Amino acid sequence: MIPHTAPSALTVSAMTRRFDVSAPWLNRVIERKPRLFVRAVDDVSFEVPKGGCLSLVGESGCGKSTVARLVTGLYAPSEGSIAFAPGPDGRPLSVQMIFQDPYASLNPRWRVFDIIAEPLRELKLRETEVEIADRVAELLKTVGLTASDGRKFPHEFSGGQRQRISIARALASEPDFLVCDEPTSALDVSVQAQILNLMRRLQDEMGLTYLFISHDMSVVRHMSDQIAVMYLGRIVEQAPTEVLFAHPRHPYTQLLLETIPNVTAPRRDREPQAGEVPSPLKPPSGCTFHPRCPQSDSRCSAERPEMTTMPDGSRVACHRVEEMMARMA
Numbered sequence: 001m002i003p004h005t006a007p008s009a010l011t012v013s014a015m016t017r018r019f020d021v022s023a024p025w026l027n028r029v030i031e032r033k034p035r036l037f038v039r040a041v042d043d044v045s046f047e048v049p050k051g052g053c054l055s056l057v058g059e060s061g062c063g064k065s066t067v068a069r070l071v072t073g074l075y076a077p078s079e080g081s082i083a084f085a086p087g088p089d090g091r092p093l094s095v096q097m098i099f100q101d102p103y104a105s106l107n108p109r110w111r112v113f114d115i116i117a118e119p120l121r122e123l124k125l126r127e128t129e130v131e132i133a134d135r136v137a138e139l140l141k142t143v144g145l146t147a148s149d150g151r152k153f154p155h156e157f158s159g160g161q162r163q164r165i166s167i168a169r170a171l172a173s174e175p176d177f178l179v180c181d182e183p184t185s186a187l188d189v190s191v192q193a194q195i196l197n198l199m200r201r202l203q204d205e206m207g208l209t210y211l212f213i214s215h216d217m218s219v220v221r222h223m224s225d226q227i228a229v230m231y232l233g234r235i236v237e238q239a240p241t242e243v244l245f246a247h248p249r250h251p252y253t254q255l256l257l258e259t260i261p262n263v264t265a266p267r268r269d270r271e272p273q274a275g276e277v278p279s280p281l282k283p284p285s286g287c288t289f290h291p292r293c294p295q296s297d298s299r300c301s302a303e304r305p306e307m308t309t310m311p312d313g314s315r316v317a318c319h320r321v322e323e324m325m326a327r328m329a
């Protein structure tokens with residue numbers, strides 16, 4: 001467990017990303033339509049301590065992958081800043097990304113050996129072909145495959161094995177920081193657990209820092225030191241993992257936790273997820289969660305709540321949080 005006083009590897013401040021989703025210019029002119037923007041990420045701030053794991057959770061469309069793409073530089077922020085701490089020897093931190101669909105991110109025409117050797121050659125991390133072959137064999141073993149698997153093509157592997165190959169490829173460039181966007185969501189539950197365990201072991205052995213993304217609360221519980229819950233582009237609650245599970249403060253976090261499959265409570269006893277996620281093109285006024293919130297009052301539809309920090313380290317953006325806490329005490 002990483003204390004949150006550890007120096008931060010990544011500091012994201014007031015980061016916003018808008019996308020222009022307007023109709024083409026001519027249609028706008030003819031049909032007198034205004035320009036249209038979606039705020040995929042809206043004023044998001046967080047830190048990831050060195051060697052720690054921060055997870056982002058939330059329903060589809062809340063902006064998780066956009067945060068991942070902003071952090072890895074695939075998108076530029078519209079506002080705000082993203083700062084990585086310098087690496088151990090003063091060089092910039094090296095960041096790699098692992099995606100949900102390993103098949104789409106592995107070149108199907110290349111043998112696994114060449115897929116993993118590419119970053120070694122590209123970054124000149126090994127000199128000779130013998131050194132490259134040794135390193136590829138070592139990486140394959142690290143992720144639970146064998147050196148002879150290097151001769152095969154990606155389609156010859158199962159989904160879980162393919163994700164192991166993507167991890168080996170990511171590790172080849174000796175990263176300090178991994179951004180993992182739903183790395184196990186396409187896998188069966190038992191295979192998911194194997195890949196998550198592998199990722200945890202690699203984190204301990206190599207001192208990696210993770211920004212981990214999932215829509216699944218039971219997956220992030222297994223992985224994270226800290227969890228940030230996103231709703232319509234904003235972080236609504238962030239807390240150390242045990243604190244979030246023991247005392248979920250935001251009504252949206254409570255809703256997400258109620259939907260975790262629970263072996264002791266049969267499926268039908270669980271409440272269905274209340275309401276639909278509103279369109280990010282027309283977010284509700286005030287607290288954007290208010291139309292779905294069982295606790296909302298007139299203030300919630302009028303004013304956007306500020307983030308407040310609780311004594312146990314959780315941060316919550318909710319007008320009703322103090323009243324609800326007082327009622328529970």
Ligand SMILES: Nc1ncnc2c1ncn2[C@@H]1O[C@H](COP(=O)(O)OP(=O)(O)OP(=O)(O)O)[C@@H](O)[C@H]1O
Pocket residue numbers: 019020021038039040058059060061062063064065066067215280
């Ligand atoms: N390149 C883009 N152009 C226009 N809109 C985009 C773009 N990328 C994302 N969006 C919009 O931004 C919002 C957030 O999308 P994002 O992919 O980050 O969500 P997500 O939380 O990763 O969802 P999922 O769980 O389904 O992967 C969505 O409304 C999406 O339609």
Ligand SMILES: [Mg+2]
Pocket residue numbers: 064065066181
């Ligand atoms: Mg996504």
